[in-house]
Amino acid sequence: xxxxxxxxxxxxxxxxxxxxxxxxxxxxxxxxxxxxxxxxxxxxxxxxxxxxxxxxxxxxxxxxxxxxxxxxxxxxxxxxxxxxxxxxxxxxxxxxxxxxxxxxxxxxxxxxxxxxxxxxxxxxxxxxxxxxxxxxxxxxxxxxxxxxxxxxxxxxxxxxxxxxxxxxxxxxxxxxxxxxxxxxxxxxxxxxxxxxxxxxxxxxxxxxxxxxxxxxxxxxxxxxxxxxxxxxxxxxxxxxxxxxxxxxxxxxxxxxxxxxxxxxxxxxxxxxxxxxxxxxxxxxxxxxxxxxxxxxxxxxxxxxxxxxxxxxxxxxxxxxxxxxxxxxxxxxxxxxxxxxxxxxxxxxxxxxxxxxxxxxxxxxxxxxxxxxxxxxxxxxxxxxxxxxxxxxxxxxxxxxxxxxxxxxxxxxxxxxxxxxxxxxxxxxxxxxxxxxxxxxxxxxxxxxxxxxxxxxxxxxxxxxxxxxxxxxxxxxxxxxxxxxxxxxxxxxxxxxxxxxxxxxxxxxxxxxxxxxxxxxxxxxxxxxxxxxxxxxxxxxxxxxxxxxxxxxxxxxxxxxxxxxxxxxxxxxxxxxxxxxxxxxxxxxxxxxxxxxxxxxxxxxxxxxxxxxxxxxxxxxxxxxxxxxxxxxxxxxxxx
Amino acid sequence: xxxxxxxxxxxxxxxxxxxxxxxxxxxxxxxxxxxxxxxxxxxxxxxxxxxxxxxxxxxxxxxxxxxxxxxxxxxxxxxxxxxxxxxxxxxxxxxxxxxxxxxxxxxxxxxxxxxxxxxxxxxxxxxxxxxxxxxxxxxxxxxxxxxxxxxxxxxxxxxxxxxxxxxxxxxxxxxxxxxxxxxxxxxxxxxxxxxxxxxxxxxxxxxxxxxxxxxxxxxxxxxxxxxxxxxxxxxxxxxxxxxxxxxxxxxxxxxxxxxxxxxxxxxxxxxxxxxxxxxxxxxxxxxxxxxxxxxxxxxxxxxxxxxxxxxxxxxxxxxxxxx
Numbered sequence: 001x002x003x004x005x006x007x008x009x010x011x012x013x014x015x016x017x018x019x020x021x022x023x024x025x026x027x028x029x030x031x032x033x034x035x036x037x038x039x040x041x042x043x044x045x046x047x048x049x050x051x052x053x054x055x056x057x058x059x060x061x062x063x064x065x066x067x068x069x070x071x072x073x074x075x076x077x078x079x080x081x082x083x084x085x086x087x088x089x090x091x092x093x094x095x096x097x098x099x100x101x102x103x104x105x106x107x108x109x110x111x112x113x114x115x116x117x118x119x120x121x122x123x124x125x126x127x128x129x130x131x132x133x134x135x136x137x138x139x140x141x142x143x144x145x146x147x148x149x150x151x152x153x154x155x156x157x158x159x160x161x162x163x164x165x166x167x168x169x170x171x172x173x174x175x176x177x178x179x180x181x182x183x184x185x186x187x188x189x190x191x192x193x194x195x196x197x198x199x200x201x202x203x204x205x206x207x208x209x210x211x212x213x214x215x216x217x218x219x220x221x222x223x224x225x226x227x228x229x230x231x232x233x234x235x236x237x238x239x240x241x242x243x244x245x246x247x248x249x250x251x252x253x254x255x256x257x258x259x260x261x262x263x264x265x266x267x268x269x270x271x272x273x274x275x276x277x278x279x280x281x282x283x284x285x286x287x288x289x290x291x292x293x294x295x296x297x298x299x300x301x302x303x304x305x306x307x308x309x310x311x312x313x314x315x316x317x318x319x320x321x322x323x324x325x326x327x328x329x330x331x332x333x334x335x336x337x338x339x340x341x342x343x344x345x346x347x348x349x350x351x352x353x354x355x356x357x358x359x360x361x362x363x364x365x366x367x368x369x370x371x372x373x374x375x376x377x378x379x380x381x382x383x384x385x386x387x388x389x390x391x392x393x394x395x396x397x398x399x400x401x402x403x404x405x406x407x408x409x410x411x412x413x414x415x416x417x418x419x420x421x422x423x424x425x426x427x428x429x430x431x432x433x434x435x436x437x438x439x440x441x442x443x444x445x446x447x448x449x450x451x452x453x454x455x456x457x458x459x460x461x462x463x464x465x466x467x468x469x470x471x472x473x474x475x476x477x478x479x480x481x482x483x484x485x486x487x488x489x490x491x492x493x494x495x496x497x498x499x500x501x502x503x504x505x506x507x508x509x510x511x512x513x514x515x516x517x518x519x520x521x522x523x524x525x526x527x528x529x530x531x532x533x534x535x536x537x538x539x540x541x542x543x544x545x546x547x548x549x550x551x552x553x554x555x556x557x558x559x560x561x562x563x564x565x566x567x568x569x570x571x572x573x574x575x576x577x578x579x580x581x582x583x584x585x586x587x588x589x590x591x592x593x594x595x596x597x598x599x600x601x602x603x604x605x606x607x608x609x610x611x612x613x614x615x616x617x618x619x620x621x622x623x624x625x626x627x628x629x630x631x632x633x634x635x636x637x638x639x
Numbered sequence: 640x641x642x643x644x645x646x647x648x649x650x651x652x653x654x655x656x657x658x659x660x661x662x663x664x665x666x667x668x669x670x671x672x673x674x675x676x677x678x679x680x681x682x683x684x685x686x687x688x689x690x691x692x693x694x695x696x697x698x699x700x701x702x703x704x705x706x707x708x709x710x711x712x713x714x715x716x717x718x719x720x721x722x723x724x725x726x727x728x729x730x731x732x733x734x735x736x737x738x739x740x741x742x743x744x745x746x747x748x749x750x751x752x753x754x755x756x757x758x759x760x761x762x763x764x765x766x767x768x769x770x771x772x773x774x775x776x777x778x779x780x781x782x783x784x785x786x787x788x789x790x791x792x793x794x795x796x797x798x799x800x801x802x803x804x805x806x807x808x809x810x811x812x813x814x815x816x817x818x819x820x821x822x823x824x825x826x827x828x829x830x831x832x833x834x835x836x837x838x839x840x841x842x843x844x845x846x847x848x849x850x851x852x853x854x855x856x857x858x859x860x861x862x863x864x865x866x867x868x869x870x871x872x873x874x875x876x877x878x879x880x881x882x883x884x885x886x887x888x889x890x891x892x893x894x895x896x897x898x899x900x901x902x903x904x905x906x907x908x909x910x911x912x913x914x915x916x917x918x919x920x921x922x923x924x925x926x927x928x929x930x931x932x933x934x935x936x937x938x939x940x941x942x943x944x945x946x947x948x949x950x951x952x953x954x955x956x957x958x959x960x961x962x
Contacts, residue, residue: 050957051957053957237959238959239959240956240957240958240959241956241957241959242952242955242956242957243955243957244955248955252948252951252952252955255944255947255948255951256948258941258944260734261733261734263730280951282936283947283948283950283951284939284943284944284947284948284951285936285937285938285939285943285944285947286936287733287734287932287933287935287936289730289733289933291726291759292755292756292758292759293755295723295726295756296723296725296726296755296756296759297726298726299719299720299723299725299726299727299730299756300726300727300729300730300733301730302719302727302730303699303717303726303727303728303729303730303731303732303733304730304731304733304734305730306717306727306730306731307697307730307731307734307735307738308734308735309734311730325720326720326723329719329720416957419952419956420952422945422948422949422952424941424942424945427941427944455715457694457695457697457715457731457735457738458694458695458735458737458738459694460692460694461694462694462715463664463693463694463713463714463715463716464715464716465664465698465709465710465712465715465716465717465718466716466717466718466719467710467718468702468718468719468720469718476665476710477710
């Protein structure tokens with residue numbers, strides 16, 4: 001995008017009339033040390049903008065620690081907000097504006113390629129006159145360095161201005177900064193004041209008033225001192241929308257699915273789902289159980305499901321690893337259950353607050369023995385909501401655990417979507433307590449579909465014993481070899497039955513061409529934006545995005561055959577060709593690529609990394625060009 | 640037919656009467672002389688005497704010899720994972736207060752691989768009967784040291800004798816906050832076994848019963864002296880305790896008066912080492928119960944649910960700006 005700021009600023013020239021410039025979109029970051037409220041500022045900006053009718057996407061910048069040392073480069077805490085005049089589906093590329101409460105945190109973000117010469121920086125200037133000479137020098141050097149990169153740095157007396165209103169600027173500077181941004185981007189100040197009332201609803205009226213005062217002061221200061229004044233026209237929508245982050249969408253999806261029990265153990269970045277449930281679940285007759293560990297959370301859910309109602313458990317990678325044994329039992333004993341995995345970086349403790357898509361194969365294959373189950377992945381915040389409803393229905397219809405994958409990017413990303421119209425049929429009906437039909441066994445597998453109906457405790461005549469041991473259709477322990485073969489076939493056949501109901505994925509772009517990108521999960525928006533950019537330049541690139549991961553969706557081989565090259569784009573690890581020791585033979589592919597290669601026998605390549613960052617459209621776009629030029633050179637080589 | 644006469648009969652009659660057969664299924668595959676047999680029969684008798692509808696009763700177990708138990712019950716059963724009977728049992732009970740739950744676990748199951756769940760199940764204090772089949776050895780996997788094997792036990796994992804002193808399951812349970820019922824009995828004193836399980840079934844909370852159990856296959860000597868000589872059983876006597884018929888009571892040569900409300904005394908008795916204290920060590924019917932919390936908001940209808948979600952969505956809603 002073009003640099004959309006004026007280049008000159010005159011601080012002393014107050015009360016000028018400034019032209020209002022229209023822009024299609026902007027990317028704003030607010031960064032600070034932890035605990036200075038940058039996220040609150042950015043979330044509010046996102047909410048205000050969404051309420052004004054703009055497209056919005058937010059990404060939180062979270063250090064791993066609660067309160068890392070102040071002014072540390074790795075401790076950057078903050079938020080990115082992308083606001084547009086059309087639907088925004090991803091975090092975008094370089095920021096247009098960054099509001100920074102100290103200069104050191106900028107370094108961390110620069111390393112992540114968040115800014116470039118088109119970025120305007122509004123920087124707290126109190127460090128310039130700090131008592132510590134070291135800090136003064138650091139500040140001066142940093143400002144020079146940023147300017148050398150081409151960043152326009154504008155030093156702002158945030159602390160000084162806030163201290164006119166409050167004794168401790170650490171609490172409140174964020175709202176002053178919000179006011180500043182509200183002026184710059186013509187945000188609706190009534191909505192901004194409402195937002196402050198909402199976020200401080202548990203605080204006193206005095207606190208609310210003070211924050212509104214700070215908001216207005218920031219606004220006024222910007223009006224008097226800045227020549228930057230933009231507007232981002234809203235999208236015309238003819239229906240109501242809701243705006244929330246992915247974890248809130250999961251929580252509301254759980255409620256809308258009619259699920260009444262969430263059994264969980266705290267783990268980042270999944271925990272905020274349970275926070276939301278803990279606050280609101282009782283309003284829909286639900287209850288949350290915080291178990292003693294991840295294993296028990298799973299066992300508790302399985303017990304509750306056995307007793308009649310499909311529950312949900314919410315976790316992240318290390319938690320999924322712990323639930324593995326119980327997951328195998330749920331498959332073996334055919335117990336419906338929804339397992340939500342908000343993925344983070346792994347393996348082990350990995351990158352707890354960062355995004356990764358590394359649990360795909362663990363979800364599909366991570367159990368001992370043959371344990372087929374349904375695996376879905378949400379790719380938008382709207383899908384975080386609707387896929388829980390789908391997952392519960394699939395779990396019950398196919399008498400199986402269902403894993404729903406989300407990730408850290410969706411978890412904290414905020415985006416508006418069409419307000420769901422809640423339907424009664426989304427809820428599970430009350431569990432059956434009528435007498436069990438005589439002569440029907442508890443695993444009465446249909447030979448065609450592998451499906452069977454399960455008795456619920458309380459149903460007379462349905463008494464049976466669930467077991468994780470190999471068992472026959474009556475639930476009895478299998479001592480004959482063919483019984484185990486037969487029950488394994490039935491469980492597998494259910495997956496095939498479900499697969500037969502699926503449609504081939506929709507192709508974004510032409511149905512044939514030079515390059516097909518295959519993605520899954522939260523990269524959807526960025527991939528589509530990059531593909532669009534490439535197609536605008538007449539590049540023959542298309543994309544598909546897989547939402548049903550296991551069993552495999554139909555029609556893939558046919559689709560792949562129509563493209564010269566197929567590449568998956570994933571946020572997980574793969575070996576880079578040409579790196580030491582890496583050969584064609586030993587190269588490890590990204591997870592979806594491995595799965596697709598094994599299942600389609602197509603020569604699928606991959607582009608992936610584990611930087612812990614969402615993929616930006618720019619990076620994808622450049623890679624598309626690279627893939628296509630490699631393709632070109634390979635072809636000319638063959639000639 | 641009983642149903643039909645019920646309305647006209649002035650003597651209240653149950654709609655259905657369950658016999659012992661209603662609680663049994665199949666032929667137990669435990670070794671001859673295994674303590675499991677008498678425990679199974681006692682549980683079935685308790686179910687019959689309390690007239691638990693079999694379809695409203697669930698036996699939940701982990702893995703091990705003891706955990707085959709649900710397969711021999713005519714009720715619903717859940718034979719789950721090693722050490723994990725308690726989370727499943729708690730999950731069943733949490734939203735189904737109408738079900739009678741028995742959690743069956745062994746010494747390896749409960750005190751080793753599932754020790755974390757044991758601690759928390761005691762603390763949750765959900766109404767169920769928890770039976771610890773404690774034979775001091777891993778049976779199903781063929782004689783490995785268990786956490787309750789006496790010091791020096793020769794096993795396949797410790798051929799020279801076990802190195803560490805055993806866990807005392809009574810002591811441990813009595814040390815967990817919110818413990819509400821702790822009793823001990825043996826598989827060979829069937830009258831006491833029955834009375835203990837019955838008392839446990841009537842307890843409003845998590846009733847933990849350690850059953851000192853013989854394993855003729857691998858620990859033939861462990862309780863040989865104890866079971867052969869009645870002097871080794873120490874009867875904990877209290878009017879609030881586990882009471883036997885006077886005749887059965889008279890057989891005990893060693894009797895200690897013990898008030899089961901006194902947790903400090905209970906902890907003292909739990910440590911008796913020159914015999915087996917049997918009876919009710921501790922009971923508190925006032926402790927908070929997690930299952931009553933779990934059931935407190937059951938049964939919201941679809942209309943109210945729908946309304947609840949709509950109101951929540953209102954907080955996130957941006958009205959159509961085009962109208």
